[in-house]
Each structure stands twice: as structure tokens, then as C-alpha cells.
Amino acid sequence: MPRPPGTWTKTELDADAQRARAEFVRQRTAALQTERQTYLHAHREAAKVVDALLQRTDDLRNVTGQSLEDRAVLGLARQLAVPPISLDDLDTLTDSCFGQWLNQTTDRGTRPTNVEFAAAELIRQRLDTDRIPWVAADRSPSPAERLTGPRL
DSSP states (O other), X not given: OOOOTTOSOHHHHHHHHHHHHHHHHXXXXXXXXXXXXXXXXXXXXXXXXXXXXXXXXXXXXXXXXXXXXXXXXXXXHHHTBSSOXXXXXXXXXXXXXXXXXXXXXXXXXXOOOHHHHHHTTHHHHTBOTTTOHHHHTTSOOOHHHHHHGGGO
């Protein structure tokens, strides 16, 4: 039967604390490998979205309603605006249902109309040209800009 608090010696407390720290380190070290794999998978998936956005919008130089007709692409594009455009603001500014559409997991529910997607082009006017200067300069990005700009 365990002893009540206050009856342990300093040596016993120090030994228990040392065992607890060692167990914590063991568990965290084991978890780091799993967490790293989870992070790398998420990073690869996010890179696919960035690449899709750049491809669909000609490196962000041609953001159109049609280029935004992918949930992940639209979700990322609105984050590149200054300030980022919340779903509530996007719905209000475009009189649409982007919030519902982005949060659903299938294509069977609500979908914005072509007119609403065209209204979402307001993202183009608010792109962060500090991170993507080639848009303001009306030119193609350099290889370094293409790699770093929209990923910041």
C-alpha cells in the first residue's frame, strides 16, 4: 500500500523524479519519429496544394474564378491576401457559400456558382506582393521566388 504524502524521503522523491524524467524522455523520443512522419506527410500534401495553385493561376498572375474551383487551392489563395480573407468575409464580400463548400468533404452538398467563383477573384487584388513581387511587376517569378514566395 502506498505511503501518504509527506512521508517520502528526499532520496525517494529524487529517485522517482529521475525515473519519471527518464520515462518522459523515452516516450517523447519514441513519439518524435511518428510526429516527424506525420509532419513530412502534411508538408508533402501542402506542397501539392501550392503547386496546384501556382499551376492553375499561372504563378498567381492570373487568379480567375475558374482557377479557384478547387477547395484546397481557394483555401490557400485566400491566405495569400493581405490581410488573409476569412471565410466569413469571403462569403459576405461575394454573397456566396464558400464557407460551407470548403468545410464539406464531398461534392454532393453546396457549391458556389460560377458567378460567385468569379467574385472570388477579389483575392487577386489583395495578394501580398511583398511575398510575391513578380505579380506586382507583371513578370514570371524567378526560380528562387517560385520556391519561396507563396510558401512563406
